[in-house]
Amino acid sequence: MTTFHLPDLGEGLPDAEIVEWLISEGDTVELDQPMVSMETAKAVVEVPSPFKGRVTTLHGKAGDVIKTGAPLADFEVDGSSPESADSGSDSASTEAEQDTLAGASNPPSREDSGTVVGNVESGNEILTESVSTSNGHKMTPAVRALAKKLKVDPALCTPTGHGGVITMADVKKAAERGPSTTQNPTDTPSRAPMPAGRPIEGAGEWQPLRGTRRAMARSMSQSHAEVVPTSLMDDADIDQWAATEDMTVRLLRGLWVASQQEPGLNAWFDGVNEQRLIHRDMHVGVAVDTPDGLMVAALRHVNQKTAQQLRGDVDRLRDQSINRSIPPEEMKDYTIMLSNFGKFAGRYATPVIAPPCVAIIAAGAVRHQVVPVIGGIETHRIMPISLTFDHRAVTGGEAARFLSALLNDLSAPC
Numbered sequence: 168m169t170t171f172h173l174p175d176l177g178e179g180l181p182d183a184e185i186v187e188w189l190i191s192e193g194d195t196v197e198l199d200q201p202m203v204s205m206e207t208a209k210a211v212v213e214v215p216s217p218f219k220g221r222v223t224t225l226h227g228k229a230g231d232v233i234k235t236g237a238p239l240a241d242f243e244v245d246g247s248s249p250e251s252a253d254s255g256s257d258s259a260s261t262e263a264e265q266d267t268l269a270g271a272s273n274p275p276s277r278e279d280s281g282t283v284v285g286n287v288e289s290g291n292e293i294l295t296e297s298v299s300t301s302n303g304h305k306m307t308p309a310v311r312a313l314a315k316k317l318k319v320d321p322a323l324c325t326p327t328g329h330g331g332v333i334t335m336a337d338v339k340k341a342a343e344r345g346p347s348t349t350q351n352p353t354d355t356p357s358r359a360p361m362p363a364g365r366p367i368e369g370a371g372e373w374q375p376l377r378g379t380r381r382a383m384a385r386s387m388s389q390s391h392a393e394v395v396p397t398s399l400m401d402d403a404d405i406d407q408w409a410a411t412e413d414m415t416v417r418l419l420r421g422l423w424v425a426s427q428q429e430p431g432l433n434a435w436f437d438g439v440n441e442q443r444l445i446h447r448d449m450h451v452g453v454a455v456d457t458p459d460g461l462m463v464a465a466l467r468h469v470n471q472k473t474a475q476q477l478r479g480d481v482d483r484l485r486d487q488s489i490n491r492s493i494p495p496e497e498m499k500d501y502t503i504m505l506s507n508f509g510k511f512a513g514r515y516a517t518p519v520i521a522p523p524c525v526a527i528i529a530a531g532a533v534r535h536q537v538v539p540v541i542g543g544i545e546t547h548r549i550m551p552i553s554l555t556f557d558h559r560a561v562t563g564g565e566a567a568r569f570l571s572a573l574l575n576d577l578s579a580p581c
Contacts, residue, residue, distance in 0.1 A: 171217055173239045176207055176495070182234045183207045184377060185227050194222050202240065205233075206378045211491060220244040305332045317342040330388075379460035390519050393438060397558045398517045399570050403577035404538065406547035412581060414550075415453075415481055416474045418505060418530055421576040423449050423470045426503070428572035429565045433503045435523035436560035443525070443560050452501030452524070453481065455488040456511075462488045463521065465501040509533065514551045525557040526566075528573070550577065 176183060186204040190196055199215040224241035227233050304321035306314070310333055314321055317338060324337040376384055390396075408417070426433040426449060435444045449470045452463040464484035469477065487493035504527035506518050511532075518529040531551035538547045552574060556566045 168223065169218060169220075169242045169244045170238050171240050171242065172236050173205075173214075173233045175235050176205065176212055176214075180207050180235070180382065182232050184232045185229050186211055187229055188225060189213070190216075190222055190225075192222055192225055195220065196222060196242075207382075207495075214239075216240075216242075218242045218244045305330065307332070310335055310338060314338045377459075379457065379462055383460045386521050387519055390521060393522050394520050395558045396517070396520060396555050397563070397566070398553060398555045399566055400515045400551065400553045401570060401574055402536075403550045403552055403574045404547050405533070405550050405577055406545075407578070407580040408548070409581050413474065413478055414530070414533075415507060416477045417577060418507065418528070419451055419466065419469050419477055420474070421573045422451060422503060422505065422528060424576040425569045425573040429569040431561055431565050432526040432556060432569045434525050434560065435502065436525050436557055437523065438559060444523075446502040449503060450501045452504040452521070453484065454504070454506040454508075455485055457489050459491070462493070463498065463501065463504065464488050464493060465497055465499065504528070506530070509551070516553045518553060518555050520555055520557055522557075525560045526569070527555050529553040529555075552577070 173183065183205040184207075186206050188203050189201050190203070196202065196216045196219065198217070198219045201213045202216045203214050204211055205214055221243045222240060223243055226238045226240060233239060304324070305326070305328075306321060311321075313319075313335060314324070314333075319338050319341045321333060321338075323341045323344070324333045325340070326333045327337055328334045405412075405417075422433075430445045431443070433446050433449050435446070437443070448468055451466045451469050453466055455462045455464055464487070466477065466480050466484065472480070484493065484497060487497070502524065504518070504521065504524055506516075506527060506529040508516060508518075509530050509532035514531040514534070516529045516531065518527045520527050529552070531553065533548055533550050535546050536549045537544050538549075552570065554566060554570050554573075
């Protein structure tokens, strides 16, 4: 028996969701035959079969989230016996997975996150939709089954998993303390727990985060955990612009001009090793709003392209993001970020930085404002600009000079 494990689909993401199986158990497949459609945060891709042979087991069904490196399908490969060695797992680990999912009293020695595909070593990983909340306690089905078997009240468990999730180890520790350990009613949170089995009346239905929205949630959580954000805000007087001026292209040009004044904002920061990388080229991560959630596409070599080339790149990446056809390599390795939320509404913002970047610039809605001029007053077009920077890597003076240079360039004629 040979097991195929979900490969890294080239995007650096920890998992992917099964959209549709293109084969069934018992089918005989050819090498490179499309096997399953998987949805990542960026796109829906078809995963080909790495073997020629008979499919014996499919791990997961449509809607299940499979971790990168976890079992996806089992095969009887042509020319091998059913007892032949597994490509990445053995029969002992398979038995351990079954024991864990059944809540056995002798679980495997390594900790189980209780995911949809069985035994996966836990670390600093982010749990998937297999985690459910009941009475305010977040647990996987495997952990919940173990708690029921050991007659452990989840309220007696101290969560140690990511995001307050109760793990197998937490349940075992509570079981070791025995039934005499009870929780004092005065120690319970003031917030009432969610009713078991159904949402609050009139609250609608819970919807698990999928694809792009799940990736967005992870990115925001990572930023909150790693970045020390500080924001500066000011206005750019764009009254000298022509009526046909391309706002996005001007913002992109302004970012490069400002980075010549203060290169430290076109940079990455490594907080673990306390070092930064200042980039010679500028690749701008542009936030794209889609029905599936926020995506960030990378505009490459902004400093080397004409206005016409930049406009073509912006249109292409926007369309690819909305159609979920954008190549994975176009979604990473940007050196600074840009958000043009003002086309919808809003004046100023505190945009969120995606590490390892150290800065994001956001443009608000353009407005008309009365301004003083020599000899009287005039009405000018004003663009609000917000800059959030990682204060671990960027000083307040550097950020202020960067913002000043950006405003000056935006205020200049075409």
